[in-house]
Amino acid sequence: MAQRQPFYSPVRPPTLAMTELVKMTLDHNHSADLIAKWLEHRNDIYTDWFFSRRDQKHDRNQRQMLLWNKGDFLLENIFCRTVDTGRLIPLRTWTTHVYCHRSIHDRKRPMMPVVFTMLPELMLLRSMHDGGCDEIFIIVTDLQRQEMDEVTEYFKLVCRHAFGQCKPSMERRIQLEHMRITHALHRHHRIPCFPQIDLTLRAILFEKRPRFVVLFSPQPSSYSQILFTHRSYVPDEEIFFDYPTGCPNPCCTDNCEMLRFPRRGLETANVLEIKRGGKSGKRVKQKTMCNWIECDVCFNEDPSVKRTNGSSEGTESSENGLDPPVQHIVPGQLCSQCRLVRYCSLDHQRRDWPEHKKVCVKIQWD
Structure with a gap:
């Protein structure tokens, strides 16, 4: 008997084998090359922020911590306390999986500039964890800021109610919201289409169990949304309250962030409250x-x-x-x-x- 092919549904877990987006992978060597290139230019606001960590006061019992006490400005001299094991280990490289529309791939647009745009943020987020962050997942879209905010609220709704079983009333609500966003983005010719974004992102959540997923829009100006999969994975406000917004305009406000790095902790972070335990996975436990x-x-x-x-x-x-x-x-x-x-x-x-x-x-x- 022939095996039934999986079908796409907004309320059922998809698989990455179903996605039509093209995956480009940048390994640890690519990450190291990008970091070395970034370290050559030490006159930007991000390197100034890292240098300011040397004078920052800490509480020894802080759950998160970033320390640079000795040596030059190198990854192996900057240490971060991990939130999953409590270890104090230096910043590290990672493998990046970038999912994009086929038209971007056919134009042979390199994905390294995408990673380079948010390199300092990825360095910090990767080093907050011992496990689960050796691979980072980025989905490239051309969503505008308001559209990306609407998409983010949709994923919060889906993860809160439909990552496992879903009530019929909530299933209808999710399907209606899915149709509304799909039609709205289709009118503006956004690529990839929303069903492909939804399929790919939820498949990554279901199969890879990452600590976070990034939605990235390179045009008209670089803008990203970081979706965390647990509250404990969010950067601590006491460490990152003064982290740069990424906007080149010196007159910008907190609402003008190009890279949505949550400097105010849970107050500004986007957390997907995924159902955990049972069939949906193990509960997150912090260790020492x-x-x-x-x-x-x-x-x-x-x-x-x-x-x-x-x-x-x-x-x-x-x-x-x-x-x-x-x-x-x-x-x-x-x-x-x-x-x-x-x-x-x-x-x-x-x-x-x-x-x-x-x-x-x-x-x-x-």
């Missing part, structure tokens, strides 16, 4: 893990691992650049110098030292 990247010990989940606040002697040599002395530490031991990271054993602390020493300094906390 050993700072050694290859360690799986989680201090706030394993009852056999006891968290302590004793002082470790393993990082007393961080100022002179020598390897930390061999001394016994208990599981969950804080680094005695910066008191920002924990380790489950002396061996993992020593393994992590070549990287951690780039940010480990004695800090006067508020």
